[in-house]
Every structure is written in structure tokens, then in C-alpha cells.
Amino acid sequence: GTYVSQDTGACTPCDYGTYQDAAASTSCVSCPNGTSTYHRGAHDSSLCRGVCGAGNFSATGLEPCRPCPRNYIQNEIGQTGCSQC
Template sequence: MSVNCSDEEAKNAFLAQVRIKVISRLIELAKQYPSMCNKVNVRECFQSVKVDLKACKTTSRKKRSADGFDVDIKVEIPVVSPIVTDSSEPAKKVRTETVLQEDIHTQKTEYSSQVMPLHLLYSTYVGKKLTCANGTIPNDNNEMCEACKEGTYHDTTMDVCKKCPRNFYQNSTGQTSCKACPGPVNIYTLSDGSTSESQCVGNHD
């Protein structure tokens, strides 16, 4: 099946075939990573998958060969857990983003078929990003923002909560920095992640 950029019906048929293949791959992945879908009928998790054609252009081929078409496809996958576990290694947690990107790269032929030859030249995966205010980060389900806990601060560059380093503490939640032990005597802490000024001590062995 060739894609004619000027034929709207052909483009829609092409996108419908791509959607079928994408859903098929997601169902297979959900078997390996059960936490990707919490429904008994796995197919229900991916019925809202959307496939759109971002760009389509004609590419010249060699003589005696028909022109081809390069297409830029955008696939929107419904929100799933950002962290999944492999059924063969239940203790191992993997980012869903990593699973999908690796599958796109290593299983390219599975996204094609004999009636719809699709040659993936490159692909990128952009996970849904929840925007949170400073001092907060997305929770594990990527559904809401949670404040960094006491003893931690929000590293806005990495967008993670980090423990306060030694000789610093933080007794409030949702902060972007830690407080230095005041001194002049009690200027040390014995570990990272101190939550109170009372954990600042004078002796540092």
C-alpha cells in the first residue's frame, strides 16, 4: 500500500492501518509489562490511541521507479503508568518511556505489514509531562504534583527532590533549597536529609 499525499482517502486508510499495528504492539507489550494496563480486556486500555499525519512529502526515486512519500506520523497513546514492571523480573522497575522507545527501535518490522510496508527511518517518544510549581514534582502515576518532603529540596534543573547534603537541613516541605546549620558551634550534621536545626551538632568526627 503506497501513500499518496494528495489523496485524502488513501492517507486516512494508511493512518488506520498504522493505528491497528500500534495497538497490536501495545497489547503485546502489556503482556510483558502487566502494570501498563489494569483492565481485564487489555485492548480497552488502548482504544483511544490517536494517529495523525503531521507531514507528507513526495520523494524522488530512481528512474523506472515510482515516486515514494515520506510521512511524519504522530501517535498519541493514552496515559499509562510512567513506571512498569517486567513480568519476568517483577522486582525490576522500568520507565514506560524507555520501554516504548526501545520497542520502536528494535521491533520496526512489527509496525509494518505486507499490505502496508512501512520503513521507519527514525522515531522519537515524548512522554506526557505534568508541569508542577517549584518545590513540587509529578507523583509516580504522573497524575498530580507532590511537594518535596522535609529534609529534601527541589532540584529544578533535574526536576527531582534531593536530600539536603550534610551540614544543611530543611524543616519545611516544598522548598527549592536547604538551610545551612547556623553555627557558630553547631555547624555539622551526621548525615544527608536532615529535617531540623536540632540535628546540627558541634562535633564532626
């Protein structure tokens, strides 16, 4: 879940949407397209989850997703809520 920063030489957590499952790496691996991670410092590709599509939402913007309630809408991916029409 971390990499060795070439700027500082310190271990740094991988950012959202990336992971690292090897020791002493100098970079993180990007999750596949359309996926991201719930938190920084992901240590395995299994932590990459699908991003909620338009018209859906979740507390994290990642799967599992729920559809917007009736009379609510949102047109973007990865959203944590919907707007009233």
C-alpha cells in the same frame, strides 16, 4: 530533609551541614557556624551538632567528642581519629 532541585525537578536530600524542615523548598538551610549534621537529609535544625575541635575526635567528627589519648594528636576540627606523636 529534601529540596526540589531546580536542575532536575526531583526531590534531593539536603547535604551534610544543611537541613530542610519545610515542604516543597528549592534549597536547604545551612546549620549554624561550627555545626554540621550526622547524615544527609536532615529534617530539623536540632540535628545540627557541634563539630569536634582540635585535639578532640568522635566516630562522626561531631559531638559528643572525646579528647585524643595521651601521646596522640590532631590539629584540625571535625576529625574521626588522632595520630600518634
